[in-house]
Amino acid sequence: GxxxxxxxxxxxxxxxxxxxxxxxxxxxxxxxxxxxxxxxxxxxxxxxxxxNYLDTEKGIFYSALIAPIAGLAAAGFTAYKTMTKDKEEKDHGHD
Structure with a gap:
């Protein structure tokens, strides 16, 4: 087989x-x-x-370049959602 x-x-x-x-x-x-x-x-x-694209030099380069940017974007999005949620709760009188 x-x-x-x-x-x-x-x-x-x-x-x-x-x-x-x-x-x-x-x-x-x-x-x-x-x-x-x-x-x-x-x-x-x-x-x-x-x-495997990641086994190539170009693939490794792009993954090393994109990974930190993606991490920062995810962290920024999470922080934004957390801050706006806290603000909404304060505006509506929730603790």
Whole structure:
């Protein structure tokens, strides 16, 4: 049998097991989508040699750049919600 998801895309949390090689499954999915002129993203293929983006220098750079910004945004949003909630409670006479 064949296992998909162990190393593909850097390893996934879902494993697929098949008697058919995943290269053939990928080709069949793409052929079916092409035959139906299906360009929707909800039915991706199963390419076998996909690298994990975070294993690349560019991926690590962007994740290191974006993570602190996302953390600050989340902290700021939480602080704002907390402060406006406290103000609303004081305005309405709640302690």
């Amino acid at each position: 064949y296992i998909y998801g162990d190393k593909e895309n850097g390893g996934t949390s879902t494993f697929y097991i098949s008697k058919v090689p995943f290269e053939k499954i990928h080709q069949a999915i793409l052929a079916d989508k092409k035959g139906k002129n299906d360009k929707s993203p909800g039915r991706p293929g199963m390419p076998v040699n996909v690298e």
